[in-house]
Amino acid sequence: MDEPRRSDPREGPAGLRRLLEDDPADLYENAPCGYFSALPDGQLVKANRTFCEWTGRPLGELIGTRFQALLSVGGRVFYETHLAPLLRMQGMVREVALDVVRADGSMLPCLLNAVEVRDDRGAPLLVRATVFEATSRRRYERALLAAQRAAAESERRAHTLQQVVSELSAASSARDVAEVIVRRSREAVGASGAALWLAAERRANRRDEASVPPLELVASDGIPAGLLEAMEAAALGGAELVRDGGVHTVPRGAGLRAVWPGLADAMAEAEQEALVVVPVDADTRHLGALVLLLGVTGDSGLIDLTPPGNRGSLVQADADLLATVGRQAGQALERVRLFEETARAAERSAFLLDAARLMAAAGDVVETAERLAELAVPRLGDLCVIDLATEHGLTRPAARHGDPARRALVTELEERHLPQRGAPHPSAKAMQEGRTVWIREITDRWLAEVTADPRHLEVARTLDLVSMVCVPLVAGGRSLGVITLCSDRRRGPFTPADVEVAEQLALQVSQVVDKAQRLELETRTSHTLQGILLPPPPPPVPGLAAAVRYLPASRGADVGGDFYDVVPLSGGQVALAAGDVVGHDITAAAVMGQLRSVHRALLGDRPPPSAVIDRLQAVWPLLGLPRMATALFAVLDPATGGLRVASAGHLPPLLVTGGAAELLDVRPTRMLGAPPAPVPAVEWDGVLALGATLLLYTDGLVESRDADLDEGLAALIDAAVRAGTTDPDELCDRLLAELAGGVRADDVALLAITRRP
């Protein structure tokens, strides 16, 4: 099949034929692209009319001009660093985008293709280039680029926010939060520096607080010290700036200078042009402010091209970002504070519980104070000093520092510097006025005022203390002493919560000290009284060897009513007695004293032991003795060994003879002072052989909390046999060593009599 014959397109109107046959020179001159030739160094030697028209430059002006001289500054640099080297190295370049400057100064965006024409040896002769206008393409590219940049910026902000949120979730303290916020916000807007101030925590219901809480610098980054100081000085007044919750840019202008000239100067010095104040809020509460500085950053060693005066502004999107970051910070701070508060409350409770346990276990006031100081340091403070008011004046039973290296200084404080009444030291003031004295910030000047002498001042300075709280110990309106707690620089100043714990601790201590002081007084009185009431060592009696022992109960506050007595009677006989008044207190001791006196008074006509009991029972109501008592009375004839014993509810005496021991079967009758019973006292009647020992004792020797009386008596017999001695002193010592032990719940009285040939 034949192909359909196509007509030659060149066979058209005569005009077309003429045009097509035109000489190439016309094509060159009027081509739809610029065309030029240049020497290897860029000098133009030929250019077509299109190029001349596009650039608005006549051919005469172009010839001899270097092509790179027609380019924008970016184009010139590109020509030298890229285009010319590429032409040399690879002989051609394609689609290079350049801006040619027209005669009127406007730009002709174009695309350039070029080849290098070389001679036989490869040396460059000429560069031939075509130039295509690319205005629309460039406009499109720019729009694309602007959109791309906006997207990138938006993504960067979103990323910043994401980072902030994720880092804040890991923050566990206000300082952590502050550091994240300061660093990230500074990066996000390219600020030269940033700092975060927070309102100091306020103690509820404190009347002496100012209405605006003090601001504390929590974190800062990239701000020179002098400028930071100026910002600190202005921070309190600047609090107004966060009131409306918006982000404020404050330029370093006349307005700023009028209010804070010092800050304006410091900013000028550091080449900073504006402050950006971002409120840190949680819901509607203002927690503080993030402050950023805009100006010369000094971050890299590179030259900053931004003209001075143009650095102090923030685009709206960045301001919005900062506002969001501020809100995130506020929420994180609330969370962290809640967490810290909970942790602190738990710690406080644990501390007070430990203190209560410790005080319950302590023996006396001094020990209580010592243990308490040990507990308070380091859990509550770095230094704890406890002063107590005693009958001898103010004493310092405890002073403790958490740092072993500083203990020696504290020992010196302890020994030398007791606060005097009326002295300016806050501990004296606290005692005098009966209220807590809290020194939030210790300054050197203040130290100089309150210390007693230069050495005192020196020691106080070395301790590097930053805050102090003195809490008086008061019970029933009586001033008992004062607890002084200090924190040093490493811990930082005390918070209101710390002071509350110190006060609660002082309350506990006051009660314990009060009780302990009363008990100690009573104990001392009781023991003194008991010491006076107990008989002197038994007198020597021919034919007998006697030993007595009295051991008070080991609990310091207790005093017993135990007693013993050895009374020589006319006619050579000896009356013996041992007894125990019910109770462990001063009354028991007093009853014991009276009972012993009455007993001696009754011995005038040498009554038998049973008669002694009957008479005592008879006079008991007359004596008005408030306590009952058990007692054992005996009469021994040293010459014959005749022994008569009667018991008023008392434990039987022990007879130790030649390697054996037995309890005498003395039938006890009712206790002294017990309601009358029909049975009169009965006597045991026997003989104490030569070399035998009679032991009278009180129940403290055989009774214990964890064993019954029978076991105690069996142990006594066993111990007496094992003692294997006829010496009464040795017997007493052995029995006490074995049976009384270190911790006694009750008094022990012992009376041992051995009949000697």
Add this chain to the structure above:
Amino acid sequence: MSVIARNRVRVSGVDDGRPMVFAHGFGCDQEMWRLVVPAFEPDHRVVLFDHVGSGRSDLSAYDPVKYNALDGYADDVVEICRELGLDDVVFVGHSVSAMMGVLAAARTPGLFGALVMVGPNPRYVDDGDYTGGFSREDIAALLESLDSNHLGWSAAMAPVIMGNPDRPELTAELTNSFCRTDPDIARQFARVTFLSDNRADLPGVRVPTLVLQCSDDAIAPEPVGRYVHAQVPGSVFTQLAATGHCPHLSAPEETVAAIRAFLE
């Protein structure tokens, strides 16, 4: 990673010759030296390398923090010399690399025996009485044009870097291959190049130094070369007839002759 691979280090010439380390400037890569290197290979140990981020260096080694100052590049130069066990090195630095040589020599006294600065410029931005060749606005416009990519500094080359085996016709067209660079890296390298100020480092140079000055160099004009010569103690100043910024490409014979004359 080995320094050799990171910087695509190439060693040629004679093993016992005096070492010459050639450092390319902002723009292309070590190929820039190909017309002068043959002249030194017979009697020198010639070391060529690409700065990290340029040519066929290992782009994964590019650290925006390290390379945000010329010091990062100077550290690499020192590492390369140490890795090869060089001493008495003749460091030939083009353009911005001349300043890297100054920094590298300052931190390793004794390692370098001579500095050859080809078209050096310690600070491109004019500053008071100092003429760097560019106003603040010029540099801002230059960096802006680089940022907006429309000069084809790098955008047109991106496909080559990414590789495009499915469209060989595209790869074939994009032949500006000696100057290929990742656009982000090119942008930062330009910032570091045009925003550095190394004037204060010049008086500390303690090795024999040659300043090679081209005619009509738009990037390092003659007053800048004269300034460098005046600041570097005992330096030699050689004015070349060659025009432009790359005499090692446009006038290799003249360049070689000037360097040889200085070294001998």
